Amino acid sequence: MRIALIAHDGKKADMVGLAREFRDFLAGCTLCATGTTGGRLQAEVGLEVERLLSGPLGGDLQIGARLAVGQVDAVIFLRDPMTPQPHEPDINALVRACDVHDIPCATNVSSARLLLEHWSRRS
Ligand SMILES: O=C(CO)COP(=O)(O)O
Numbered sequence: 001m002r003i004a005l006i007a008h009d010g011k012k013a014d015m016v017g018l019a020r021e022f023r024d025f026l027a028g029c030t031l032c033a034t035g036t037t038g039g040r041l042q043a044e045v046g047l048e049v050e051r052l053l054s055g056p057l058g059g060d061l062q063i064g065a066r067l068a069v070g071q072v073d074a075v076i077f078l079r080d081p082m083t084p085q086p087h088e089p090d091i092n093a094l095v096r097a098c099d100v101h102d103i104p105c106a107t108n109v110s111s112a113r114l115l116l117e118h119w120s121r122r123s
Contacts, residue, residue: 005033011078019045025120034059060090064097075105
């Protein structure tokens with residue numbers, strides 16, 4: 001399973017916690033992430049993650065482009081609904097690409113946990 005992991009700054013601690021919780025499952029997946037999120041997952045969880053550009057520099061768009069050509073099976077995108085982001089159009093483009101291509105996209109911890117529990121039971 002190829003999973004993209006993305007978290008805004010206010011949600012990065014949640015992403016690290018989630019990744020720790022599902023570490024064994026995630027370690028068996030092919031992971032990519034936006035730059036800073038990926039760095040935290042490598043350093044704090046010890047996961048092997050391909051780091052793309054940071055979100056504000058185009059990382060969301062890179063992930064959207066990958067999933068549009070069938071290279072990403074699922075997205076966990078912990079968005080911060082309380083903080084305006086300079087790259088809001090990129091964020092919307094990524095979520096739209098998930099809908100266009102019918103790729104599962106969890107945008108909060110509870111939905112991410114549901115998906116990860118489901119997939120880890122099947123693996
Ligand atoms: O901004 C982001 C997603 O929109 C996340 O990017 P970083 O993981 O580089 O902080």
